[in-house]
Amino acid sequence: MKLFKVAATALALCAAFAVQARSVEEIKKDGKIVIATEGQFAPFNFFQGTKLTGFEVEVAEAVVKKMGVKLEWKTLGFDALLTGLAQDRWDVVIASHGVTEERSKAVTFAAPHYCSGGIIVALDPKIRTAADLTGKTVAVQTGTSYLQNVQKLTGVKDVKNFPQDTDAQRALISKRVDAWVSDKFVAKEAAAKNAKAGFKLGDMLFVERIAPAVTKGNTGLAEAWNKAFDEVLADGSYAAISKKYFNEDVRCAK
Structure with missing residues (x-):
C-alpha cells in the first residue's frame, strides 16, 4: 500500500x-x-x-x-x-x-x-478508470505506493502529493484536484463517514499484499x-x- x-x-x-x-x-x-x-x-x-x-x-x-x-x-x-x-x-x-x-x-x-490496493475516488461519476485520469490532476499521499502507481500512468496532467492521506482527501473535497487515489478500505470508510462530500468510488488501480x-x-x-x-x-x-x-x-x- x-x-x-x-x-x-x-x-x-x-x-x-x-x-x-x-x-x-x-x-x-x-x-x-x-x-x-x-x-x-x-x-x-x-x-x-x-x-x-x-x-x-x-x-x-x-x-x-x-x-x-x-x-x-x-x-x-x-x-x-x-x-x-x-x-x-x-x-x-x-x-x-x-x-x-x-x-x-x-x-x-x-x-x-491483509490484502487491498489503491482505488480511484472522484466527485465526477465519469472518472472511474485509469483511462479516465487522462488530463486530470490526482491527489495522493507522499511516499506511498499510490503515488508510485499514479506516476506510472500516461496522460495524467498532474500528481499532487500531500503529507497525510487526509490532506489528499481534503484536496478532492475542495475540488483542487479531480481525483484521489487511496486504499480501498480507507476510501470506503471516508465515503460512508462523509456522505455529503459525494465521493464516487471507481476502479481498483492496483492490488497488493500488506x-x-x-x-x-x-x-x-x-x-x-x-x-x-x-x-x-x-x-x-x-x-x-x-x-x-x-x-x-x-x-x-x-
Whole structure:
C-alpha cells in the first residue's frame, strides 16, 4: 500500500543497517516489544481522542499477546517509519506497507496481515478508470505506493502529493484536484463517514499484499511474529477484528 521514497531513503536505510536490531530472544528477555505506526490512516491506525486504535493496531495487540510480551507504541510521520526501523528505534512497523520488490531490499516482511490496493475516488461519476485520469490532476499521499502507481500512468496532467492521506482527501473535497487515489478500505470508510462530500468510488488501480516489517535480516523476529499471527488467525481473533472494521474477512488468500 504505502511506499516510502525509494532513492534517498533506501540509501539512508542501507547506511543504518550497521545498527544491531534486537533479536526475538532479547525482546522476550526485556518483556516488551516496540512497534511503530502512523496513527493517521483510519480505519487501519488512528486516534480516537488520545487512544491509538484501528484494525492494524488491534491485530498487532493480539499478536503481541500471543508472543507473551508487553507492547509499546510509537507514532510518527509515515516517511520516518522504515528509516527509524533500520536505526533500531523500534522493533516492528505496522502501517499499511505494501510488499514491494524495492522495499524488500531494505526490510524483512512478516506474513501479510491483509490484502487491498489503491482505488480511484472522484466527485465526477465519469472518472472511474485509469483511462479516465487522462488530463486530470490526482491527489495522493507522499511516499506511498499510490503515488508510485499514479506516476506510472500516461496522460495524467498532474500528481499532487500531500503529507497525510487526509490532506489528499481534503484536496478532492475542495475540488483542487479531480481525483484521489487511496486504499480501498480507507476510501470506503471516508465515503460512508462523509456522505455529503459525494465521493464516487471507481476502479481498483492496483492490488497488493500488506505486511508488517522488521529490520532487514531479522528473520527470527519475523518468524516469531508469523507464528503468533497464525495463532490469531486460528483462534478466530483475526476474523472478529476484521468483521468489526470491515464487515468482511480481509486476510490474503493463500
